[in-house]
Structure formats: C-alpha cells, structure tokens
Amino acid sequence: MKVGKFTLTAVALTLLSVSGWASDKMRATVHIFDVVTVGSARLAAGEYTIRWSGTGSNAEVTFAQGRKIIATVPAQVDQVRSGYSNTVVETDRRTNTLTKIALPKQSFSFGSNPDISGN
Secondary structure (H helix, E strand, O other), rough: HHHHHHHHHHHHHHHHHHHHHHHHOEEEEEOOOOEEEEEOOEEEEEEEEEEOOOOOOEEEEEEEOOOEEEEEEEEEEEEOOOOOOOOEEEEEEEEEEEEEEEEEEEOOOOOOOOOOEEO
C-alpha cells in the first residue's frame, strides 16, 4: 500500500512539474517603447509579460504587468522561426497600433478583430 501511495505521489509531482514547464514555454517578456493600441486597449510604454494559449494558427494572447491583466487579444500564430534572437515588436506608425510580436521561434500578428477585449 505504501509503495502505491509513493508511486501515485511521484506521478502527480512529475505531471505538475511538466505542466508548469510547458506553461513557461508559452510566455515571453515584451518591451513596448511608445503608447500603442492593441484591440480596444491602450498599452502604455513599459514591460509586459505575454502569455498565449491556443492550437494551430490561432491563439489568444494576454498582456499583463505583474498580476494585472491589461488586455487579451486574438492573434494569428506563425510557428516559423523569425530569424531574430530577441523579441521584436512591430507597430503601424500612422495609427500607433501593435501589429506583430516576433519571438525567436514564432510570431503573433494582431489584426482588426471584433472579439478583442481590453481590461
């Protein structure tokens, strides 16, 4: 009986550590240098943690500062390496709208979508 409980505990701890490791892979730190709009939310200049979820070419990206969620937006995901070694933020200079975030292994494109929500 003790061996069974030990095995169950070991399996549970392994699963928890794997899920924690996987969730760390789905986040990045982004530096925004000017006020930009993404969806209906305005992001002030500063450092943001982005987290994303979803499968395939669609994702939901959350922008947060500390524990405060600033915006959640849908994005198109490109799983091809960007060619950049650091995070690159692209904006439309005419409208100050965030259009793309390129990470070393994938990129997120933000377009005009009515489902975008700012918090």
